Amino acid sequence: MLLHGLMILVLLLPAVVHAAVVKVCAEAWPPFLYRDDAGRVAGMAASWIAQAASKQHVRVQYQFLSLQACRKLAASGGTDALAFTPSKEQLEGWLLTKQPMVFWVLSAFVPYHSPHKAFSSLSQFSGLRVGWGQHYRYPDRLVLQSGWSRVPAYDAEALFTLLIRNKIDVVFEDERYVASSLPLQSRRLMRALHPVAASMPQPVAVRPGLAGFAQALDDEALRWQRSGQLDYFYRTQYGVSLATIQAAGD
Numbered sequence: 001m002l003l004h005g006l007m008i009l010v011l012l013l014p015a016v017v018h019a020a021v022v023k024v025c026a027e028a029w030p031p032f033l034y035r036d037d038a039g040r041v042a043g044m045a046a047s048w049i050a051q052a053a054s055k056q057h058v059r060v061q062y063q064f065l066s067l068q069a070c071r072k073l074a075a076s077g078g079t080d081a082l083a084f085t086p087s088k089e090q091l092e093g094w095l096l097t098k099q100p101m102v103f104w105v106l107s108a109f110v111p112y113h114s115p116h117k118a119f120s121s122l123s124q125f126s127g128l129r130v131g132w133g134q135h136y137r138y139p140d141r142l143v144l145q146s147g148w149s150r151v152p153a154y155d156a157e158a159l160f161t162l163l164i165r166n167k168i169d170v171v172f173e174d175e176r177y178v179a180s181s182l183p184l185q186s187r188r189l190m191r192a193l194h195p196v197a198a199s200m201p202q203p204v205a206v207r208p209g210l211a212g213f214a215q216a217l218d219d220e221a222l223r224w225q226r227s228g229q230l231d232y233f234y235r236t237q238y239g240v241s242l243a244t245i246q247a248a249g250d
Helices: 003-016 044-055 067-074 156-162 175-182 211-227 228-240 240-245
Strands: 020-026 058-064 081-083 103-111 130-135 150-151 171-173 192-201 205-206
Touching: 003 103, 020 067, 044 058, 044 211, 067 081, 103 156, 103 175, 103 228, 103 240, 130 156, 130 171, 150 156, 156 171, 156 175, 156 192, 171 175, 175 228, 192 240, 205 211, 211 228, 228 240
Parallel strands: 020 058, 020 081, 130 150
Antiparallel strands: 081 205, 103 171, 103 192
């Protein structure tokens, strides 16, 4: 009996020893990737990444840090994947997923008393003061826009403080992010203009040597797209179709 048990242990040992762990570093970003009130990893991207990982027979370990901290960790070899990154800065040689899943969906926020009630085009903000995040990588359609004045601010909190105090006229930000991070009292002093003003895909960067994992992420993303699951997510979370969000991209 003892010999039989040892034989089973020997057969199982390689699977235990070779069970891979993929470390994914990300800045918490509801509704895509975050920890819920119970401390569990949640969000659309969490489901997507978990499904891709299961097909690669790997386990995912999350590291929730700021984007800057994640980039430093990636540069030092302390993580295997970075979600989500708009560029290859500090990630030379890393693989970027090719099938878009996560989009930075930007709405134009204006003070509640603003004469602007809906978004039509970026030209409607000509001559106005636009809040500009110093560490943001904005979509090209915003970066290349002329005719307005950029007012820099350190982060989203600083941008919306300026908006509420009427120091700027417009801020471009994710409506879901605003709903989850700003107090209701502040949100009542502004409005989001619809439809969305711009969008930009946020791929996952995967370190060299994990090409199979990057491909599994793309394969799973394609399945979500074809099944309509991704469109359903954006309709329920942002109130617009996936096609509308893609059309607002560069």
